[in-house]
Amino acid sequence: QVQLVESGGGLVQAGGSLRLSCAASGRTFSNYAMGWFRQAPGKDREFVGTVTWSNGNTRYADSVKGRFTMSRDNTKNTVYLQMNSLKPEDTAVYYCAASKGRVGILISRDNYDYWGQGTQVTVSS
DSSP, rough: OOOOOOOOEEETTTTEEEEEEEEEEEEEEHHHHHHHEETTTSSSHHHHHHHHOOSSSEEETTTTTTTTTEEETTTTTTTEEOSSSOOGGGOOOEEEEEESSSSSSSSEEEEOOOEEEEEEEEEEE
């Protein structure tokens, strides 16, 4: 069992930056691929980015590519989402997710076994 706790959300003006953190419990964090998803009011939860467990490769949604960066620190059992040049359309609840042992780039929500409770990000215009 893995528990995920997100932090770092808040209110920011357009063009600003935020860094989200996701702290994971458990001793085998390095074996989990990690993902970030977001859900805006009235919309489906959508993929934001992912980082593999095996080689640290990342993949991002086109809507955030070049603005958002994921990283992981296996010594701290933590994954980060650095968000720059934020836009009002980035407003959503952001969720961290973990996938045990699956290889490759994981974009679908169905690939993830554990989810955090979410953290609100609001970008004002």
